[in-house]
Amino acid sequence: MKLKNLIGKTFVLLISGALLFSCDSGKNVKMSQSSIIPIPVSLTDAQGSFTINSETKLSFQPELANEAQLLIQRLKTLTSLDLEIEEGAIDNVIDLSLNPNASLPDEGYILEIGKEKITVTGKTASGIFWGTQTLLQLIPNVERTDFGPNPQFKISSGSVEDYPEYEYRGMMMDVARHFFPVAEIKHLIDQISQYKINHLHLHLSDDQGWRIEIKSWPKLTEIGGSTQVGGESGGYYTQEDYKEIVRYAQERHITIVPEIDMPGHTNSALAAYGELNPGIKVPEKGAVVTEQTRMGVAGQPTPLYTGTEVGFSTLDTDNPVTYQFIEDVIREISEITPGPYFHIGGDESHVTEMEDYIPFIERAQDLVTKYGKRTLGWDEVAHAQLLPTSVAQYWAKSENAVMAIEQGAKVLISPATKVYLDMKYDSTTHIGLSWAAYIELDEAYNWDPTTLDEKIKREHVIGVEAPLWTETVTNRSEIEYLTFPRLAAIAEVAWSPKEKRDWESFSRRVKFHGKRWETEGINFYKSPKVDWE
Numbered sequence: 001m002k003l004k005n006l007i008g009k010t011f012v013l014l015i016s017g018a019l020l021f022s023c024d025s026g027k028n029v030k031m032s033q034s035s036i037i038p039i040p041v042s043l044t045d046a047q048g049s050f051t052i053n054s055e056t057k058l059s060f061q062p063e064l065a066n067e068a069q070l071l072i073q074r075l076k077t078l079t080s081l082d083l084e085i086e087e088g089a090i091d092n093v094i095d096l097s098l099n100p101n102a103s104l105p106d107e108g109y110i111l112e113i114g115k116e117k118i119t120v121t122g123k124t125a126s127g128i129f130w131g132t133q134t135l136l137q138l139i140p141n142v143e144r145t146d147f148g149p150n151p152q153f154k155i156s157s158g159s160v161e162d163y164p165e166y167e168y169r170g171m172m173m174d175v176a177r178h179f180f181p182v183a184e185i186k187h188l189i190d191q192i193s194q195y196k197i198n199h200l201h202l203h204l205s206d207d208q209g210w211r212i213e214i215k216s217w218p219k220l221t222e223i224g225g226s227t228q229v230g231g232e233s234g235g236y237y238t239q240e241d242y243k244e245i246v247r248y249a250q251e252r253h254i255t256i257v258p259e260i261d262m263p264g265h266t267n268s269a270l271a272a273y274g275e276l277n278p279g280i281k282v283p284e285k286g287a288v289v290t291e292q293t294r295m296g297v298a299g300q301p302t303p304l305y306t307g308t309e310v311g312f313s314t315l316d317t318d319n320p321v322t323y324q325f326i327e328d329v330i331r332e333i334s335e336i337t338p339g340p341y342f343h344i345g346g347d348e349s350h351v352t353e354m355e356d357y358i359p360f361i362e363r364a365q366d367l368v369t370k371y372g373k374r375t376l377g378w379d380e381v382a383h384a385q386l387l388p389t390s391v392a393q394y395w396a397k398s399e400n401a402v403m404a405i406e407q408g409a410k411v412l413i414s415p416a417t418k419v420y421l422d423m424k425y426d427s428t429t430h431i432g433l434s435w436a437a438y439i440e441l442d443e444a445y446n447w448d449p450t451t452l453d454e455k456i457k458r459e460h461v462i463g464v465e466a467p468l469w470t471e472t473v474t475n476r477s478e479i480e481y482l483t484f485p486r487l488a489a490i491a492e493v494a495w496s497p498k499e500k501r502d503w504e505s506f507s508r509r510v511k512f513h514g515k516r517w518e519t520e521g522i523n524f525y526k527s528p529k530v531d532w533e
Contacts, residue, residue: 031158035512108163168463170199176206224268261345
């Protein structure tokens with residue numbers, strides 16, 4: 001009887017052991033066959049593997065405390081393991097190491113995985129952070145319910161040498177059409193940083209809402225921020241809220257780019273301050289004529305607007321108070337924005353005559369420069385005389401981008417037909433728009449910034465940005481659905497060299513990310529272009 005009980009207990013222990021170490025088995029794929037997105041510049045296989053377990057230590061230089069803490073937090077989420085810090089650890093250690101003399105670009109990194117040690121080396125803290133994002137993608141996907149009390153995660157040995165193709169890799173979030181509180185923006189920052197996105201452009205004002213506190217013009221948020229598309233109550237960020245977003249993004253090596261759209265897309269400002277309103281003007285071709293009556297009487301506030309049509313509003317470009325207004329706005333936001341860019345919009349200003357539009361853009365550009373920032377604007381701004389420090393964001397017309405280049409300015413690539421995340425995937429998509437295109441996952445992937453126009457060369461381009469406009473987007477789940485997996489595809493266009501990108505490879509690798517998104521409750525779109533099973 002005792003022998004029978006002993007055999008039974010032994011069997012239970014063996015089964016338990018198999019469960020405890022289930023994370024350690026399974027497919028231990030070679031480094032060169034891993035599912036890293038964006039795909040690195042170089043991947044090299046080596047013999048053996050490294051096992052992350054409860055005994056694994058983390059070593060880092062004091063300057064990398066932020067990057068180390070973020071790695072600890074993310075590893076705990078993925079593995080349930082809480083790594084201990086041990087400076088100078090030799091065995092079973094993950095080491096983060098700055099090397100200012102490394103022959104790497106500033107955001108580059110080298111990831112080396114041996115049997116006893118993982119090393120992430122970079123020239124800057126940004127490089128280290130991006131290296132840790134790659135490391136985290138090498139950890140096997142395991143359901144949290146399968147962790148057991150002693151989980152282990154095996155990673156194949158090898159090395160990665162990597163650096164970005166473009167310095168600017170961005171996403172734009174429209175918080176004006178629908179407002180999203182700080183917590184939702186932080187969640188988005190966490191998600192996009194995993195794909196080495198390093199700029200988040202916040203569209204802070206539009207006809208439907210003004211979303212950032214301007215202390216010298218308080219009615220902008222009191223009145224202009226009070227509503228949103230559909231008529232629901234809106235919202236806004238206090239300057240303290242905005243500074244918290246900036247801080248949170250900086251920790252994850254993301255630069256916040258604020259946008260105040262002008263001289264069009266300005267009804268929320270006109271509703272707050274009637275003195276900015278020039279009244280009804282004769283529209284140019286393409287304007288929404290049915291909305292002209294909204295401009296009302298010069299000098300009087302306009303009604304709040306909760307629709308989605310564009311092109312009917314403009315600031316009074318002849319009024320000196322308008323330039324005091326935009327200077328105050330640029331000054332206050334620039335003072336709490338450490339990044340180099342200030343976006344002045346400039347798009348779809350159909351009721352602003354070109355003879356008024358051009359000097360307005362040039363004056364706005366001068367004010368941005370006065371407060372120490374570089375001007376960004378949608379591609380229409382190229383009709384004005386741009387400074388060499390300015391950047392035109394190509395979204396609609398390549399000829400505008402070429403005009404900017406011919407003036408010595410740079411371009412940021414955001415073609416609506418390729419990277420607008422608010423576009424539907426196909427005709428059955430339940431949210432989103434389709435005026436530019438249906439953009440399936442392969443169409444978001446299979447393009448290159450240097451092939452859009454023969455006059456736009458690699459040296460003219462600072463990077464790629466994917467905008468998410470929110471006329472139809474109201475919550476986190478809808479943000480995620482339109483963003484993923486397309487942002488992962490666009491991130492690879494922005495980070496990886498053209499010759500390394502391959503749709504078949506990407507469609508294989510993105511399946512790993514789909515499993516992780518499922519585990520983490522991310523509401524992504526299961527494109528039929530990918531065999532997710």
